[in-house]
Amino acid sequence: MAKKQVFGDEAKSLKSAHRKMAKVIISSKNARGQFSYKETMVDQDSVSDFIQKNKA
Secondary structure, rough: OOOOOOOOOOHHHHHHHHHOOEEEEEEEOOOOOOEEEEEEEEHHHHHOOOOOOOOO
């Protein structure tokens, strides 16, 4: 059986429900000289804002 296609406003609402995400990895250096990494998933549109807020 084939899938039923959706058109119009219903298709737009389904498409907007899927958020585009990006994985961001922030590194930091502790007092002993070792690096630690923190991974987070953020919206693709707010990646640059997230990086600016978490810069050391």
